[in-house]
Amino acid sequence: MTRVSILGGSGYGGGELLRILLSHPHVTVSQVTSRGLAGKSVGRAHPNLRGHTGLKFSDPGDLQPCDLLFLAMPHGKASGSWDDLEPLAERFIDLSADFRLDDAESYARFYGTHPRPDVNSTFTYGLAEVNRDAIRGASRVATGGCNATVSILALLPFFEQGLVHLDRTVIDVKVGSSEGGADPNEGSHHPVRSGTVRPYRPTGHRHTAEIEMILGRHGAARVHLSVTAIEMVRGAAALAHIFLKETLTERDIWGILRARYDDEPFVRIVSERTGVYRFPEPKLLAGTNYCDIGFELDANSERLVVVAAIDNLVKGSAGQAVQAMNLMMGWDETAGLGFPGLHPI
Ligand SMILES: NC(=O)c1ccc[n+]([C@@H]2O[C@H](COP(=O)([O-])OP(=O)(O)OC[C@H]3O[C@@H](n4cnc5c(N)ncnc54)[C@H](OP(=O)(O)O)[C@@H]3O)[C@@H](O)[C@H]2O)c1
Incomplete structure (x- = not known):
């Protein structure tokens, strides 16, 4: 041993x-x-x-x-x-x-x-x-980092394929209170933290550097990351807004995600198109090592919204x-x- x-x-x-x-x-x-x-x-x-x-x-x-x-x-x-x-x-x-x-x-x-x-x-x-x-x-x-991990896994397949306008990606991550660690502070006091939807870092989050380090392997990537603290203990849930350089169908997106992640033991593509569980939810991942990934194409623009979730811990x-x-x-x-x-x- x-x-x-x-x-x-x-x-x-x-x-x-x-x-x-x-x-x-x-x-x-x-x-x-x-x-x-x-x-x-x-x-x-x-x-x-x-x-x-x-x-x-x-x-x-x-x-x-x-x-x-x-x-x-x-x-x-x-x-x-x-x-x-x-x-x-x-x-x-x-x-x-x-x-x-x-x-x-x-x-x-x-x-x-x-x-x-x-x-x-x-x-x-x-x-x-x-x-x-x-x-x-x-x-x-x-x-x-937890926010970097969920963001990188959401974005990677599309950056690797050169499909993304490199400077226009916006990532909105919602996080639970355990991200702050076990040491209490002013912001973690129950009356202050409970029920909150608090923009923790609308800009300037430190994990931006990590995300750009990894995505930068596929071009001079810039990402715009915002992190919001919500009513949750565990979990990081990302909406990554990608602006595509070319028109892709839903079928194309499935193909890209499957090709990238089918062999990954801890990345799951959420393929349901109906029902309450059609997008990843951090609650279902509590205690697991999975990252769940889903998406929706914006019918009115070239925006692809990739949805990803993990247990931050x-x-x-x-x-x-x-x-x-x-x-x-x-x-x-x-x-x-x-x-x-x-x-x-
Ligand atoms: N929380 C998350 O979601 C998360 C996710 C990814 C990465 N991380 C990173 O992982 C690390 C740990 O995060 P955490 O959330 O577990 O923090 P935490 O709950 O605050 O725990 C920190 C631990 O470090 C110990 N410690 C503090 N100062 C020390 C020192 N000077 N010498 C030795 N031990 C010391 C504390 O133990 P004692 O005070 O009892 O000695 C405690 O066990 C951080 O760097 C954090 O950024 C956290």
Whole structure:
């Protein structure tokens, strides 16, 4: 069995990693850290895991070497403490934005000067659907942001085929409160957050850089991303408005999506044309590693609206990380990720 540990295990991403890893066929979880809960059962932070493990939280300072270390800390922590982390494992998977961007200028535009460009260049972007071969050979992976993941998967087939007006794509992502992490803040206080439809970032969202990095492989892509917080705990749901360079039929769009995603184990094309479930819904994906994708062509213009949904904590974070681990280790890519979701929920 491969020994893995989680640094930042009391948070939402760390909790989902632990849930998935505890029933993974090839790993054993050695340590899970929390500064505040060291010595306490992991069930204190993750009550859904009561009875599934006897693990107790460790202090980050007590981490022992392991085969693969997951980093699930807030932005800036992994890069800030890299010299202490490096000796702890042969392989790393980081869930944060510290090492996702390969271009120093884009990083600086959204996050400021990168503290460790030397380390950044050793990391591989971890979204399997766009980087499978590179992940297979990598020992350090940075998984994609949740809003970036759902946006990239919605847009990729059309950018790859050169069908899109490169500077006119608008992505509107609705997100749940768990995107903000387990640490409460002014905006997450229940009376403030509940029932809200709050434009969180109408412009300038940091994940724009990641989306443009990946789509930019297919031309000088610019995307216009808006993110709105809505009444939901888990989920990221994207409406991607693409302006097509040529007239396409519904049949053409099906063909493009099928050709791109039929072999992808975690991308599902929603093909129903009638009924309430004819478009992807994040609620149905809670706890799963799927990204569901559907679309509608605007009969009155060259606009194609691609609809995509994920669980931000799974395909948008911990599940994507486990999928990347499976590739890095040469295991079945789907190992540990078979949960089909719940219905009704
Ligand atoms: N939430 C999402 O939907 C989502 C999606 C994709 C990516 N991400 C990224 O994944 C990372 C984790 O997100 P999250 O939502 O799980 O955050 P979170 O719920 O706030 O959890 C953060 C974790 O990091 C630990 N931590 C904080 N500061 C630390 C430090 N200085 N040293 C060691 N541990 C520290 C915290 O544990 P203690 O305080 O108990 O030590 C906690 O376990 C973030 O970088 C986030 O941007 C999040």
